[in-house]
Amino acid sequence: MDNNLVIFEQDSQTKEVILGYLSEFEDVKLDRVFDDYAEGVKYIKENRPKVVMFSMTSDKNTSLKMIKRLSDFGVNIIALSEDYTTSNIIQTLRYGAKDFVSKPVIKKDLFVALVKCCQEDVKVLKKSQIISVFSNKGGVGKTAIATNLAVELTKLTRDKVALVDLNLPIGDVTTFLDIKPTIDISEIINNSQIDNSEFITDACRRYKDTSLYVLAEPPYIEQSRTLTPAQIVKLFDCLRNAFSYIVVDMGTNVDKLNMTILEKSDIILLITIVNLPLIRNCQRCLDLFENLEFPSDKTKVIVNRYLENDEITVEDVENTINKPVYWKVPNNYFTIMSSINKGIPVSEVNENSNITESFTQLASKLTEDMFESDLT
Ligand SMILES: Nc1ncnc2c1ncn2[C@@H]1O[C@H](COP(=O)(O)OP(=O)(O)O)[C@@H](O)[C@H]1O
Ligand SMILES: [Mg+2]
Structure with a gap:
């Protein structure tokens, strides 16, 4: 199965940096980049990519709700945020993110998170x-x-x-x-x-x-x-x-x-x-x-x-x-x-x-x- 990736990012500079890093990362295939949430959710619901990179906005509560919604679709979410306080990281993971990467994004952090999300197989049941x-x-x-x-x-x-x-x-x-x-x-x-x-x-x-x-x-x-x-x-x-x-x-x-x-x-x-x-x-x-x-x-x-x-x-x-x-x-x-x-x-x-x-x-x-x- 392809490791398809969808990105939610509104900031054009961050978008450019991430896309630059991704050109060096061969294990994922970038599907789409969204800045409109509603459009992105619809796409994710229909296409179920393996990984979603989700940039949190200053409206933390809405961001957490979005993460929860996306995680209900069974996709692996990497949350990106400028707020890398322990409490924010824990809360983000609790709402269903698989990993957390602080902003500004460092290449190594992003790659580690991607490897984690791609390597982890879609959970397979031992018994049907x-x-x-x-x-x-x-x-x-x-x-x-x-x-x-x-x-x-x-x-x-x-x-x-x-x-x-x-x-x-x-x-x-x-x-x-x-x-x-x-x-x-x-x-x-x-x-x-x-x-x-x-x-x-x-x-x-x-x-x-x-x-x-x-x-x-x-x-x-x-x-x-x-x-x-x-x-x-x-x-x-x-x-x-x-x-x-x-x-x-x-x-x-x-x-x-x-x-x-x-x-x-x-x-x-x-x-x-x-x-x-x-x-x-x-x-x-x-x-x-x-x-x-x-x-x-x-x-x-x-x-x-x-x-x-x-x-x-x-x-x-x-x-x-x-x-x-x-x-x-x-x-x-x-x-x-x-x-x-x-x-x-x-x-x-x-x-x-x-x-x-x-x-x-x-x-x-x-x-x-x-x-x-x-x-x-
Ligand atoms: N969540 C629900 N809300 C409203 N009506 C429902 C709901 N679930 C079932 N129904 C109604 O109950 C009827 C019976 O449902 P059905 O699934 O055929 O029951 P069963 O298989 O237990 O006999 C349906 O035709 C529908 O009209
Ligand atoms: Mg029946």
Whole structure:
């Protein structure tokens, strides 16, 4: 992969100095130089360069917010600033910068930072991660969350992501992404080539030009057969060979099949909405998982359709379920409905909506947590 670089610098003299230094540094390819922030962010969001050199302005708070925003895109940020007090350096790194270079820029400092950002490989997981999206009630947003999370994980990590519809016998991932289902999953599992990662990738439908692949059941119920727990285990083993992240949209039954999926998952996203019967249901699922001896940090509770001024607060939810809420997805009926009706992810409906932002950041938080637990 190229070590692409994007620079944010408003001062023309500094710009010239940096460009001069870069002509001697062969390991990076300069993509663009921006002095307009909004334009630059848009470019970075779409192109995900490996390194971003970001010159902080005298408006420190805004600069830190920008660094945070850029780091959410998974790029390596080198912050440049005239203020090289320890407190500023620490704060900058805390907001997500990978390295800090003081201004006026010295060639050696810049090169050291660049080497650090380029050498450090894009984090590679030791083991691929199965993330299952579950609730024992329908209509809470499982498919909306599984689909949009898979899209954001793909954008963020640029790794191969599989979105698997195991809401059998009729899932709806294909409706959410407007793709044609054709496959009978049990047929794939019974194929002798199942262990071949190319075969399993080909069996999935690639979403547009991305590294997201969708595995969905056939369009008619009668074409889909029931899967056995043993087949699920086999399917997951094979998907792990071919994909870094496997997002599973699940059904609502608490049966042997779903318990096998949950047991085999690395992470369970348990979805609820703020409504008493559903919160109690969520509590029951957590009790069940405890009885099944799932590690408690394996299950992460997500509150969907969150409203800031709801009568029941997140604290109330946390007190009831006796567990912190991992993430809140805002209520945005208009954007979700428009996305479902058009068969596109919310980011394609409106990349600036609160719900798109929420999915981007959820993907970012999850990957961070996965890397951390992967290291231990
Ligand atoms: N964050 C949200 N804001 C507003 N409406 C939502 C949100 N998430 C889901 N919905 C609505 O809930 C409905 C059910 O969502 P869906 O993902 O199909 O649920 P499930 O897969 O759990 O049955 C969607 O059609 C949509 O109208
Ligand atoms: Mg669904």
